[in-house]
Amino acid sequence: MGSCNGNVEENSRYCIFVILVTQLPFAFIMGIHLTALNSLTPVIEVFINESYQVRYRESPSEYTANLIINLAHSALVWGSLVGCVLVKLVINLFSRKGSILMTHCFMVLSSILMGPVAQYGHSYESLIIGRFINGIFRAVGFTVVVIFIAETTCRRRLGFYQGPFSTFQFISSAFGLGLAHSKVLGTQDLWMWTMCIPIFASVIYFVCYPWIPETPVYVLKKRKREDALNILKLLRSEPTVEKELTILENESEELPSQKDLPLMMLLKKRYLRRQLFTTMITMTTVQLLGIQAITMFSDSLLLSAGVDEGYVTIVSVGLFLQSIIAFLISAPLQRRFGTKKVYVIGLFVITISYMIFVIADGLHVKIPTMSYVAIFGLFAVFFGLQLGPLFVLSGLPSELTTAGSRPTVVFYSQCAYWILAGIIIFVFPYSHQAWGVYSYIPFVAISIILVPFSIFVLPETHNRSSAQIQKSFGMKTMALASKSDDCIETVPVLQLANDQMA
Structure with a gap:
C-alpha cells in the first residue's frame, strides 16, 4: 500500500x-x-x-x-x-x-x-x-x-x-x-x-x-477498528495508514455474514474459482515436481546416482545448503520483477535440469562418468525449485487471494499439498525401486505443462493492488482513490450478489 x-x-x-x-x-x-x-x-x-x-x-x-x-x-x-x-x-x-x-x-x-x-x-x-x-x-x-x-x-x-x-x-x-x-x-x-x-x-x-501483535485483519474481524489502526501504525514506517486500513476492511468484508467461505461459493463465483485454481497449482507445484521425494530420500537418490556411501550425507547437506545461493538470486529478482516471473524462471530451470538428470541417471551404469552429470542435474533441479516455486510458495498464493478469501483458499490448497505429499511418500519408494530412472518421468512431464500455465494463466502481481489482481480474475471493482492519483488503489465491491458468474 x-x-x-x-x-x-x-x-x-x-x-x-x-x-x-x-x-x-x-x-x-x-x-x-x-x-x-x-x-x-x-x-x-x-x-x-x-x-x-x-x-x-x-x-x-x-x-x-x-x-x-x-x-x-x-x-x-x-x-x-x-x-x-x-x-x-x-x-x-x-x-x-x-x-x-x-x-x-x-x-x-x-x-x-x-x-x-x-x-x-x-x-x-x-x-x-x-x-x-x-x-x-x-x-x-x-x-x-x-x-x-x-x-x-x-x-x-x-x-x-x-x-x-x-x-x-x-x-x-x-x-x-x-x-x-x-x-x-x-x-x-x-x-x-x-x-x-x-x-x-x-x-x-x-x-x-x-x-x-495480532494481525490487523484479525482485529478487524473482531470489529475493533481503532485497535487495528494502532497496530498498523506500529507495523508501517509511513505515518498515514488509513488508506490501507480501508482496503483491508473492504477485503475482510467480502462475506460479512460468513465465518467460513463455503466450497460451493468458491466453485460458483468465477473470480473465487480462479483464485482457488491458481493458488492450488502454485502451492502444490513443489509437490507435483517431487520435492517430497528429494527431501525425504535424498541419500537414497544420490546413492542410486553414483555417490559413494561414505560421502552421501555430506553431499545431501550440500544439496540443501545451495538453497542459500538460490535465495540470494531470487530475492533481488523478485524485488525487481515480481513473484510470477521468479516462478516462471524457476520452472524453466527445473524442466531443463530434470531432463539432464533423467538422461544422465539412465546412462551412468554404462557410462560411469555420467554419474557426475546426474548429480549435477539433481542439484540443478533442487536449485530451480528453490529459485522459483519454493521461493514463492507462500508469497504468490497470498498475492493471488484477499483478506476475506485467503484462509479458506489456502486451507483447500494446503489439503491438496499434503495429500500429494502423502501419495508421493507412499508411492515413490516402490516406483523408484521398480522403474528406476523412469519413475521421474511424471515430474518431467508436469514441469513441462506448468511452463505455459505460469506464462499464460497466472496473472501478474508485481506492483499491482489486490483489486487489480482480482479484476484479472473477473471480479468487479471500484476505485478508492481519485483518478488523478498516480497510485490508484481499488477495493472489492461489497455487494457480491452482483459478481459475475461463469
Whole structure:
C-alpha cells in the first residue's frame, strides 16, 4: 500500500522483527524434523531391534522391522494430512498468534516423544506417535504462519518477506542432516537429542510472544477498528495508514455474514474459482515436481546416482545448503520483477535440469562418468525449485487471494499439498525401486505443462493492488482513490450478489 514503488520499504523495523520471529523459528523446526530420519535411519533400525527384543525377547522379522521404520518415516506426512483438515478449526477457535503459540507447544511435546521418551522407554511407538503429532502441527503451523505474514506485511513487500521461509527451512534441513551424522549426534546414545534441538527455536518464540501483535485483519474481524489502526501504525514506517486500513476492511468484508467461505461459493463465483485454481497449482507445484521425494530420500537418490556411501550425507547437506545461493538470486529478482516471473524462471530451470538428470541417471551404469552429470542435474533441479516455486510458495498464493478469501483458499490448497505429499511418500519408494530412472518421468512431464500455465494463466502481481489482481480474475471493482492519483488503489465491491458468474 502507499507508495507506488514496490522497492520502497514500507514495513517498520518492528514489523520486520515480528515477521522474522514468527517465520524463522518455525521454519527451523520444520527443516530439522523433515530430514532427521534421513541420516538416522541406520541408528533407528538398531533402536527398533533393541526395543523389540526388550519387549518380546526376540528379534523382529525383516518385514516387521521395515514396516516400523516406514511408519516412522511416513507418520510425519500422514500427520500433516490430518493437520490440514484441522487448520480451519484451529483458526476459528484461536487467534492468529494464539494458533502459532499452540503449534509450538505441540512441537515441543512431539520432540520429547520422539527423543527421550522413545529412547528411555524403549518405545518405537512413541517415535511414530511423536512424528504423527509433529506432522499434524507442521501442517497447521505452516498454514497459520503463511496467513499471519500475509496479514502483517504490506502487500507490496509480501513476496519478499515470505520468500525466506523455504530457504531457512532447507538451511535447517542441512543442519539436521549434519547433526544426525554418525560423527555428531547420530550415534546410538545421542540420536534422541537431534529430535530435541528444535525445542530451542520454540523457546525463542515463547520469549518474544508478548511483543507479537495480532494481525490487523484479525482485529478487524473482531470489529475493533481503532485497535487495528494502532497496530498498523506500529507495523508501517509511513505515518498515514488509513488508506490501507480501508482496503483491508473492504477485503475482510467480502462475506460479512460468513465465518467460513463455503466450497460451493468458491466453485460458483468465477473470480473465487480462479483464485482457488491458481493458488492450488502454485502451492502444490513443489509437490507435483517431487520435492517430497528429494527431501525425504535424498541419500537414497544420490546413492542410486553414483555417490559413494561414505560421502552421501555430506553431499545431501550440500544439496540443501545451495538453497542459500538460490535465495540470494531470487530475492533481488523478485524485488525487481515480481513473484510470477521468479516462478516462471524457476520452472524453466527445473524442466531443463530434470531432463539432464533423467538422461544422465539412465546412462551412468554404462557410462560411469555420467554419474557426475546426474548429480549435477539433481542439484540443478533442487536449485530451480528453490529459485522459483519454493521461493514463492507462500508469497504468490497470498498475492493471488484477499483478506476475506485467503484462509479458506489456502486451507483447500494446503489439503491438496499434503495429500500429494502423502501419495508421493507412499508411492515413490516402490516406483523408484521398480522403474528406476523412469519413475521421474511424471515430474518431467508436469514441469513441462506448468511452463505455459505460469506464462499464460497466472496473472501478474508485481506492483499491482489486490483489486487489480482480482479484476484479472473477473471480479468487479471500484476505485478508492481519485483518478488523478498516480497510485490508484481499488477495493472489492461489497455487494457480491452482483459478481459475475461463469
